Amino acid sequence: MTEAPAATAPTPQTRLDTVENAAATPDRELPWADLGLKTDEYERIVEILGRRPTGAELAMYSVMWSEHCSYKSSKVHLKKFGELSQETPLGKTLAGIGENAGVIDVGQGYAVTFKVESHNHPSYVEPYQGAATGVGGIVRDILAMGARPVAVMDPLRFGPLDAPDTRRVLPGIVAGVGGYGNCLGLPNIGGEVVFDETYLGNPLVNALCVGVLRHEQLHTAHASGVGNKVVLYGARTGGDGIGGVSVLASETFSDSGPTKRPSVQVGDPFMEKLLIECTLELFDAGVVAGIQDLGGAGLSCATSELASAGDGGMHVELDTVPLRDSTLSPEEILMSESQERMMAVVEPQHLEAFMDICGRWDVEATVVGEVTETGRLIIDWHGETVVDVPPRSVAHDGPTYHRPYARPDWQDALQADTTASLARPQTGEELRSTLLxxxxxxxxxDKSWITDQYDRYVRGNTVLAQPEDAGIVRIDDETNLGVAVSTDCNGRFAKLDPYAGAQLALAESYRNVGVAGGLPLAVTDCLNFGSPEDPAVMWQFEQATSGLKDACEVLGIPVTGGNVSFYNQTGETAILPTPVVGVLGVVADVTKRLxxxxxxxxxxxxxxxxxxxxxxxxxxxxxxxxxxxxxxxxxxxxxxxxxxxxxxxxxxxxxxxxxxxxxxxxxxxxxxxxxxxxxxxxxxxxxxxxxxxxxxxxxxxxxxxxxxxxxxxxxxxxxxxxxxxxxxxxxxxxxxxxxxxxxxxxxxxxxxxxxxxxxxxxx
The missing domain is CATH 3.90.650.10 (PurM-like C-terminal domain)
Structure with a gap:
């Protein structure tokens, strides 16, 4: 492979904040508050390290402990999904919560992986790139499980259709979803488009991807095997997306717009297509021991999560990372969320074959480190150590908040204000007018103005797509085995009763799959809510997660993974609670779909x-x-x-x-x-x-x-x-x-x- 130019070494005038320097200068002030950390969070970092963090360590902790990455306000409630049986109506879940995406057995030796995530705030700041990179990110999550991505869906929410800002964000978001997915050659088979005044200034861009694999092709994210090489491959790291979704999705917008505007990631779908095909060939060649995509929090996430899930030790030479901008500092490289990047753990005897495959696909690959037995994540910059942390403290042991929650004072009045007193149509002509x-x-x-911008039938295996109740794709040409997927949520119902509203979202998605002829098997969810610092919002969240868990228990289907998106509000105005629920089902013979x-x-x-x-x-x-x-x-x-x-x-x-x-x-x-x-x-x-x-x-x-x-x-x-x-x-x-x-x-x-x-x- 072509050698990447080395990152620029620090000049004599620039004093590098090394681990040694951090230990020697305990009183140096760092911009931890500007990076979104609370006082007690910063103090905990100091306690973990036994010293103040370096600038590079602070960058890693700030993005990995953000709301978007650490789930610090939601994980106490998400634990209830782990209490569900992981059996599906067809058998076992092969991978579930905690992995990049859930994987379920669908019979005939096939497994399907699917997951939905949010890219809400970036899509408001930069509609096209925010939506496009949301698609790219969820596709890489599916790819990282060892699966070939086969379809995408996009549940979208906007402000009123006639609002000027809706006319600003909607065309760009739709173009971003369509442009990226179309270039990847992935059919867009479903989703929703909903308009409500509470989404004005807070559009919701949720993206779902489905992938197919054989059971034996399953891969997970871990760095095991001392001496194994850590390889970064794909696009180069740039200044786009520094802080990105990890910071942007972790704060409420002010009335005049986002109070923090880190650079939104820039997507390159043609690079992603090469990355997909290259990665699938790497899997087929058996040269990958562990793999992780680089999404939210970029290298900070990939290095810490791989190390934490493996033997616990990794050493990285950060100045070997291929850059698009040689002026980037270590902190910026670690925080960058530049797209179309993957990190693999490769046994030394497979390294040459790994590099050869990347070369054939014209995908740049660089050895940036190796697995160690130290139990530490150590990152050097031009021979000096700038990060020396326990990887689990970054990736998995972030803050856990037990946010206060309380049923809001207005809930009883809202529920008492029924439609009983509203005038209803009485005559046939009034009924006709009401229907229209x-x-x-x-x-x-009709949403065709939107869905016609998506290629729904590329690859030739789409059986059903919008405006049908569920999307269906064929996964085996000989037996016509297929899967049906639907996403749904009525935020109005969730506002009236968040417990029942989440169950109704599941029920509708479940019904859509069933009515199309699919046997529902599993759930993924994207839980979109306002600020977790508002007890009323947290009450909605607690009720919704409890409702979803209880309903899944009754229906006998597991939650295999998903996403939480908080801080979806402008000033004091929160969005309707919007627990989007995706249900995947199996269709034994897609020629018999309804x-x-x-x-x-x-x-x-x-x-x-x-x-x-x-x-x-x-x-x-x-x-x-x-x-x-x-x-x-x-x-x-x-x-x-x-x-x-x-x-x-x-x-x-x-x-x-x-x-x-x-x-x-x-x-x-x-x-x-x-x-x-x-x-x-x-x-x-x-x-x-x-x-x-x-x-x-x-x-x-x-x-x-x-x-x-x-x-x-x-x-x-x-x-x-x-x-x-x-x-x-x-x-x-x-x-x-x-x-x-x-x-x-x-x-x-x-x-x-x-x-x-x-x-x-x-x-």
Whole structure:
């Protein structure tokens, strides 16, 4: 490999802050507060080291002990996920919480790894690069497990669609997600786009990646084997991203914008593509003993985590790190979050083969250190030691906060303010107008302006993608084995009741996978909340994590990993609590998957599940009255499991022609979307109050169409699972008709649904 130019040595005028110097100058003041450390945190670092830290050590501790990297305010609550059984409905979890990503067995010798993470604040500061590098980072997490990345998803949240700042950040974020993923050749198969005023100034950019591997290809992050070489490979280290997400995501924005603006990382998807193919070949050649991607906290993270998870010792020559900017100081090199970099541990006998493979892919690789038996992470700069720390103290033994939490004073009043007193449509014409208003509202409107910027079918294995309920990719061409993935969260429900809101997020994602024909297996989560220093926010967080854990226990699926994003608020205004939940399921034969659109004339239209008068927090209450109050829909996890199990059996037996879950907007929106999909209308007749029947958001429900000759077999099967079934009509024609109430042409539905976002974006 080409030798990197050595980093610039310190000049005589620049006094290097070495470990020796730190011990000799205990009273020297360091900018620990400017780096986000609290007084007691700095004092603890001094206690750990038995002296003041060097500047380089301070840089490492500051980024690794940040909220984003250390989970210091959340880990006491995240422990409850570790109490869950790690068995999935198909078998064991191969890797779980604590690894770069969760890995689960999906049968036939295959495993799937998936994880969702946030890149929220960087995407507000620099929308394109913030979103792009969010995709790049999650892809490398998947790659580090030994898997080939096969698909991505992107749950997004923005302020009001018509807000000027939304028009600033939305196009850039969407372009960043699409540009990076498209260049990598990864299909974007799903996600959500939600608008709410609380996200104004705090857009949420969550990114999920799915990867596939054989069981024997699993790799983990550890540095074991004294004398093994530590190799840094990929892009060079630059000044972009110094502090990056580790600092930026660990502080609340002020009313005028971020109070800290470290450089947002700059992505190079073409370098990442080379890195992916190079790494997969390195795995296949058997020349990697341990591996870690460089994401948040950069080299500080990779060196300390690898050493901590291995034999505990590592020696690094920092001046051998290839740089794009030779003026960078040791502190800056350690804090830089420059993208497209990986760190591998390589046995000496494999080093030449490792370097040869990197050379074939034109990926720069440099030996920067080796594994030792000292139990210390020692980093030298031009022959002088600037870091000498216990690696676990940096990587895993950061602060643990038991933040105070309390149910907010306003919660009771919020829940008491129900929709019972709000005016409801009474006539057929009013119901028709309400349907069109909800259908054309930003949260229910067509998102094609966004999703058309993503390549959904590259690689040729995408089976389902937006706007379907779940994304499905084929992972075996011969058997048609595949996986289904969905992400969901209704922050309005979580505001009304964060315990139930997290369970409802899981339930909807679980339902989406099941309705598409996938057997749900495991969960990843991205928990987006306001400031942990606010007891009300921490109460929301505690309730949400408890709700999610309890629901997973009932459904019998593990949480395999995820991410926490705090400080999502501007001034005193926190975002809606947004616990995004991703569910992954297995599809035994993807050719039998179910799609949401009405397929033809004369099929029976069935409503599965039980409908109640549940309109608090609904899409109708938001669109018609700009109202948020009351209690969210009842959670019925047993009914959700029965519905998903039924739909898996239905898909395997070929008993349905279409299936669509009921969620935001209720039956009305599900009927409209199913009609729009292929331009096929339907006529339905609803018992009881037609308004409740159309707009209730009761859970554990689905809209299904069945050929008349299979209706009896379907209803018999549904009865065996205890799922209520009501035939409400038939498909056909060019109109959506609610008998006795109204009719609306499918063409008008489509026009209303598709117009909203392009108009707002000036398309």
């Amino acid at each position: 208003a909800v259908l054309g509202s930003p949260n229910q409107a 799609t949401q659109g009405f397929a033809g004339e004369g099929d029976a239209v069935l409503l599965l599940g039980t409908t109640r008068d549940e309109l608090d927090g609904s899409a109708w209450s938001q669109v018609a009255h700009d109202h948020l109050g009351g209690l969210p829909p009842q959670v019925d996890l047993a009914a959700e499991k029965a519905l998903a199990d039924l739909m898996v059996a239905v898909s395997e037996q070929g008993l349905a022609t279409a299936a669509h879950d009921l969620s935001d907007g209720g039956l009305a929106i599900a009927l409209a979307e199913a009609s729009i999909r292929h331009g096929v209308g339907a006529s339905v007749d609803l018992d009881g109050d037609p308004f409740v029947g159309l707009f209730s958001e009761s859970t554990a429900r689905a809209l299904v169409t069945v050929r008349p000759e299979q209706l009896e077999a379907f209803t018999t099967l549904a009865s065996s699972y205890g799922v209520p079934v009501a035939r409400i009509g038939s498909t056909g024609g060019a109109d959506l008709v609610v008998e006795g109430q109204f009719a609306v042409p499918v063409a008008e539905l489509r026009e209303t649904w598709t117009a909203t976002i392009p108009a707002a974006m000036g398309a």
